[in-house]
Amino acid sequence: xxxxxxxxxxxxxxxxxxxxxxxxxxxxxxxxxxxxxxxxxxxxxxxxxxxxxxxxxxxxxxxxxxxxxxxxxxxxxxxxxxxxxxxxxxxxxxxxxxxxxxxxxxxxxxxxxxxxxxxxxxxxxxxxxxxxxxxxxxxxxxxxxxxxxxxxxxxxxxxxxxxxxxxxxxxxxxxxxxxxxxxxxxxxxxxxxxxxxxxxxxxxxxxxxxxxxxxxxxxxxxxxxxxxxx
Numbered sequence: 001x002x003x004x005x006x007x008x009x010x011x012x013x014x015x016x017x018x019x020x021x022x023x024x025x026x027x028x029x030x031x032x033x034x035x036x037x038x039x040x041x042x043x044x045x046x047x048x049x050x051x052x053x054x055x056x057x058x059x060x061x062x063x064x065x066x067x068x069x070x071x072x073x074x075x076x077x078x079x080x081x082x083x084x085x086x087x088x089x090x091x092x093x094x095x096x097x098x099x100x101x102x103x104x105x106x107x108x109x110x111x112x113x114x115x116x117x118x119x120x121x122x123x124x125x126x127x128x129x130x131x132x133x134x135x136x137x138x139x140x141x142x143x144x145x146x147x148x149x150x151x152x153x154x155x156x157x158x159x160x161x162x163x164x165x166x167x168x169x170x171x172x173x174x175x176x177x178x179x180x181x182x183x184x185x186x187x188x189x190x191x192x193x194x195x196x197x198x199x200x201x202x203x204x205x206x207x208x209x210x211x212x213x214x215x216x217x218x219x220x221x222x223x224x225x226x227x228x229x230x
Contacts, residue, residue: 005121006030006048010040010064011055011083020053023110024117036060041067049078051121056084056095065098072099079120083108089161089182097144097157132167135228136212139167149212153205158183162198163206166216166226175223199224 007024011017012035021031032047034040037060044052044067052071054064062070068080082095082103095103102116132139137148144160146153155163161183166174176195184190199216207214213228 005050006032007051007053007117008032008034008040008043008047008049009053010034010037010044010058010067011053012036012057012059013055020110020113023114027114029117037062037064037067041070044071044078045074045076051117052078052080053117054080054082054100056082056086065095065100068095068098068100081116081120088184089165090157090184093144093157093161093164096141132164134167134170134215134226137167137206137215139164146206148206148210151210155205156201158198159201159205163202163226166202166224169225171225171227173219173223173225179224195224 005028007029009017009020009024009031011020011033014035017033017035021033024031032043032049034043037058039060040054040058043049052068054067056064058064058067064082064084068082071078071080079102080100082098082100083106084091084095084103085106092103101120104113104116130141132141137146139146139160141164144155146155146160146163162179165179165182179195180190184194199218203216207216215226215228217225217227217229219225
Protein backbone atom coordinates (compact mmCIF):
# COMPACT_ATOMS: atom_id res chain seq x y z
CA UNK A 1 0.00 0.00 0.00
CA UNK A 2 1.29 3.45 -0.92
CA UNK A 3 1.05 6.11 1.80
CA UNK A 4 0.79 9.76 0.82
CA UNK A 5 0.23 11.36 4.26
CA UNK A 6 2.27 10.81 7.42
CA UNK A 7 0.78 11.16 10.90
CA UNK A 8 2.41 11.15 14.33
CA UNK A 9 0.20 9.66 17.05
CA UNK A 10 1.31 10.37 20.63
CA UNK A 11 -0.78 8.07 22.84
CA UNK A 12 0.32 6.14 25.93
CA UNK A 13 -2.50 3.58 25.86
CA UNK A 14 -1.00 0.90 23.63
CA UNK A 15 -4.31 -0.74 22.83
CA UNK A 16 -5.85 2.55 21.68
CA UNK A 17 -2.69 3.49 19.78
CA UNK A 18 -2.59 0.18 17.91
CA UNK A 19 -6.28 0.41 17.01
CA UNK A 20 -5.93 3.97 15.68
CA UNK A 21 -2.76 3.10 13.78
CA UNK A 22 -4.39 0.06 12.16
CA UNK A 23 -7.50 2.03 11.18
CA UNK A 24 -5.57 4.95 9.71
CA UNK A 25 -3.18 2.69 7.81
CA UNK A 26 -6.18 0.96 6.24
CA UNK A 27 -7.14 4.43 4.95
CA UNK A 28 -3.68 4.84 3.37
CA UNK A 29 -2.07 6.99 6.07
CA UNK A 30 1.40 6.25 7.39
CA UNK A 31 1.37 6.38 11.22
CA UNK A 32 4.25 6.62 13.69
CA UNK A 33 3.51 6.08 17.39
CA UNK A 34 5.12 7.63 20.46
CA UNK A 35 4.04 6.66 23.96
CA UNK A 36 5.17 9.66 26.00
CA UNK A 37 5.87 13.39 25.82
CA UNK A 38 9.63 13.16 25.35
CA UNK A 39 9.69 10.65 22.50
CA UNK A 40 6.70 12.41 20.92
CA UNK A 41 8.46 15.78 20.94
CA UNK A 42 11.65 14.25 19.58
CA UNK A 43 9.80 12.75 16.60
CA UNK A 44 7.65 15.86 16.05
CA UNK A 45 10.64 18.18 15.67
CA UNK A 46 13.01 15.85 13.80
CA UNK A 47 10.67 14.16 11.31
CA UNK A 48 8.28 15.51 8.66
CA UNK A 49 4.59 14.97 9.49
CA UNK A 50 1.38 16.15 7.85
CA UNK A 51 -0.58 15.91 11.13
CA UNK A 52 0.03 15.40 14.86
CA UNK A 53 -2.57 13.55 16.95
CA UNK A 54 -1.81 14.11 20.64
CA UNK A 55 -3.39 12.55 23.71
CA UNK A 56 -3.73 15.23 26.37
CA UNK A 57 -2.65 13.09 29.36
CA UNK A 58 0.82 11.67 28.71
CA UNK A 59 3.60 10.17 30.82
CA UNK A 60 6.98 11.85 30.67
CA UNK A 61 8.23 15.29 31.59
CA UNK A 62 5.05 17.07 30.41
CA UNK A 63 1.60 16.48 28.88
CA UNK A 64 0.09 16.71 25.42
CA UNK A 65 -0.84 20.38 25.75
CA UNK A 66 2.78 21.20 26.56
CA UNK A 67 3.91 19.24 23.52
CA UNK A 68 1.52 21.26 21.40
CA UNK A 69 2.83 24.53 22.85
CA UNK A 70 6.43 23.49 22.28
CA UNK A 71 5.77 22.60 18.65
CA UNK A 72 4.15 26.00 18.06
CA UNK A 73 6.96 27.74 19.95
CA UNK A 74 9.38 26.29 17.43
CA UNK A 75 7.43 27.85 14.59
CA UNK A 76 5.90 24.64 13.22
CA UNK A 77 2.46 25.05 11.63
CA UNK A 78 1.62 21.35 11.23
CA UNK A 79 -2.09 20.70 12.01
CA UNK A 80 -2.64 19.32 15.54
CA UNK A 81 -5.58 17.30 16.85
CA UNK A 82 -5.86 16.86 20.63
CA UNK A 83 -7.49 13.74 22.10
CA UNK A 84 -8.96 14.37 25.55
CA UNK A 85 -11.36 12.90 28.07
CA UNK A 86 -12.33 16.44 29.12
CA UNK A 87 -15.30 17.93 27.29
CA UNK A 88 -15.92 21.30 28.95
CA UNK A 89 -15.61 24.59 27.11
CA UNK A 90 -12.68 25.70 29.28
CA UNK A 91 -10.76 22.56 28.35
CA UNK A 92 -11.34 23.16 24.66
CA UNK A 93 -10.33 26.78 25.08
CA UNK A 94 -7.13 25.70 26.80
CA UNK A 95 -6.42 23.21 24.02
CA UNK A 96 -6.95 25.75 21.27
CA UNK A 97 -4.96 28.34 23.21
CA UNK A 98 -2.06 25.92 23.30
CA UNK A 99 -1.99 25.93 19.50
CA UNK A 100 -4.20 22.96 18.60
CA UNK A 101 -6.45 23.15 15.55
CA UNK A 102 -9.13 20.74 16.75
CA UNK A 103 -9.97 18.42 19.62
CA UNK A 104 -11.83 15.15 19.98
CA UNK A 105 -13.36 13.88 23.23
CA UNK A 106 -12.82 10.30 24.37
CA UNK A 107 -14.44 7.87 23.90
CA UNK A 108 -14.93 8.47 20.19
CA UNK A 109 -15.90 6.48 17.13
CA UNK A 110 -13.06 5.83 14.70
CA UNK A 111 -15.23 7.24 11.90
CA UNK A 112 -15.31 10.62 13.65
CA UNK A 113 -11.55 10.58 14.21
CA UNK A 114 -11.05 9.81 10.53
CA UNK A 115 -13.36 12.65 9.52
CA UNK A 116 -11.49 15.11 11.77
CA UNK A 117 -8.14 13.93 10.38
CA UNK A 118 -9.26 14.35 6.79
CA UNK A 119 -10.77 17.76 7.50
CA UNK A 120 -7.56 19.06 9.08
CA UNK A 121 -5.45 17.73 6.22
CA UNK A 122 -7.51 19.33 3.49
CA UNK A 123 -8.28 22.78 4.89
CA UNK A 124 -5.78 25.65 4.93
CA UNK A 125 -4.76 27.10 8.28
CA UNK A 126 -6.36 30.42 7.40
CA UNK A 127 -9.85 28.91 7.43
CA UNK A 128 -9.67 27.20 10.81
CA UNK A 129 -11.09 30.11 12.81
CA UNK A 130 -14.84 30.31 13.37
CA UNK A 131 -16.42 33.69 14.06
CA UNK A 132 -19.56 33.76 16.21
CA UNK A 133 -21.73 36.86 16.00
CA UNK A 134 -24.63 38.28 18.03
CA UNK A 135 -25.67 41.72 16.73
CA UNK A 136 -22.43 43.72 16.57
CA UNK A 137 -20.62 41.43 19.02
CA UNK A 138 -18.16 39.03 17.42
CA UNK A 139 -16.08 36.21 18.88
CA UNK A 140 -13.19 34.81 16.83
CA UNK A 141 -12.79 31.30 18.21
CA UNK A 142 -9.53 30.72 16.39
CA UNK A 143 -7.78 33.78 17.82
CA UNK A 144 -9.82 34.00 21.06
CA UNK A 145 -10.64 37.60 20.28
CA UNK A 146 -13.86 39.37 21.21
CA UNK A 147 -14.93 42.64 19.62
CA UNK A 148 -18.04 44.80 19.70
CA UNK A 149 -18.62 47.50 17.12
CA UNK A 150 -15.00 46.95 16.11
CA UNK A 151 -13.65 47.55 19.62
CA UNK A 152 -11.49 44.86 21.22
CA UNK A 153 -12.82 43.40 24.48
CA UNK A 154 -10.19 41.80 26.73
CA UNK A 155 -11.46 38.64 28.44
CA UNK A 156 -10.11 36.24 31.02
CA UNK A 157 -10.15 32.53 30.13
CA UNK A 158 -13.31 31.92 32.16
CA UNK A 159 -15.03 35.01 30.75
CA UNK A 160 -14.19 33.82 27.24
CA UNK A 161 -15.51 30.32 27.92
CA UNK A 162 -18.75 31.72 29.35
CA UNK A 163 -19.22 34.11 26.45
CA UNK A 164 -18.59 31.40 23.88
CA UNK A 165 -21.12 29.08 25.53
CA UNK A 166 -23.73 31.85 25.57
CA UNK A 167 -23.08 32.80 21.95
CA UNK A 168 -23.26 29.22 20.72
CA UNK A 169 -26.71 29.12 22.30
CA UNK A 170 -27.98 32.53 21.18
CA UNK A 171 -31.59 33.13 22.18
CA UNK A 172 -31.69 30.13 24.54
CA UNK A 173 -32.06 30.56 28.30
CA UNK A 174 -29.26 28.58 29.95
CA UNK A 175 -29.65 27.45 33.54
CA UNK A 176 -26.99 28.09 36.14
CA UNK A 177 -26.30 24.34 36.39
CA UNK A 178 -25.90 24.04 32.62
CA UNK A 179 -23.47 26.95 32.57
CA UNK A 180 -21.41 25.51 35.41
CA UNK A 181 -21.29 22.09 33.72
CA UNK A 182 -20.02 23.54 30.44
CA UNK A 183 -17.74 26.33 31.61
CA UNK A 184 -16.06 25.20 34.84
CA UNK A 185 -13.91 22.14 35.49
CA UNK A 186 -15.69 19.28 37.23
CA UNK A 187 -13.47 19.68 40.30
CA UNK A 188 -13.65 23.49 40.45
CA UNK A 189 -14.92 25.11 43.63
CA UNK A 190 -17.91 26.98 42.21
CA UNK A 191 -19.77 29.07 44.78
CA UNK A 192 -23.56 29.68 44.52
CA UNK A 193 -23.09 33.20 43.11
CA UNK A 194 -20.09 32.46 40.85
CA UNK A 195 -22.15 32.42 37.65
CA UNK A 196 -23.84 35.72 38.59
CA UNK A 197 -20.45 37.28 39.27
CA UNK A 198 -19.08 36.29 35.86
CA UNK A 199 -22.26 37.35 34.09
CA UNK A 200 -21.69 40.72 35.78
CA UNK A 201 -18.11 40.81 34.50
CA UNK A 202 -19.33 40.20 30.95
CA UNK A 203 -22.05 42.85 31.21
CA UNK A 204 -19.46 45.38 32.37
CA UNK A 205 -17.33 44.63 29.30
CA UNK A 206 -19.92 43.88 26.61
CA UNK A 207 -23.03 45.92 27.43
CA UNK A 208 -22.23 48.88 29.65
CA UNK A 209 -19.50 50.54 27.53
CA UNK A 210 -21.58 50.45 24.34
CA UNK A 211 -24.64 52.35 23.12
CA UNK A 212 -26.15 49.42 21.23
CA UNK A 213 -28.72 46.88 22.39
CA UNK A 214 -28.15 45.14 25.71
CA UNK A 215 -27.16 41.59 24.78
CA UNK A 216 -26.92 39.66 28.06
CA UNK A 217 -30.23 39.05 29.79
CA UNK A 218 -31.45 37.44 33.01
CA UNK A 219 -34.52 35.20 33.00
CA UNK A 220 -35.25 35.34 36.71
CA UNK A 221 -35.61 31.93 38.25
CA UNK A 222 -34.40 30.25 35.04
CA UNK A 223 -30.97 31.47 33.97
CA UNK A 224 -29.24 33.66 31.40
CA UNK A 225 -29.24 34.19 27.67
CA UNK A 226 -27.56 36.30 25.03
CA UNK A 227 -29.37 37.94 22.14
CA UNK A 228 -31.30 41.00 21.00
CA UNK A 229 -34.74 41.24 22.57
CA UNK A 230 -37.44 42.45 20.20
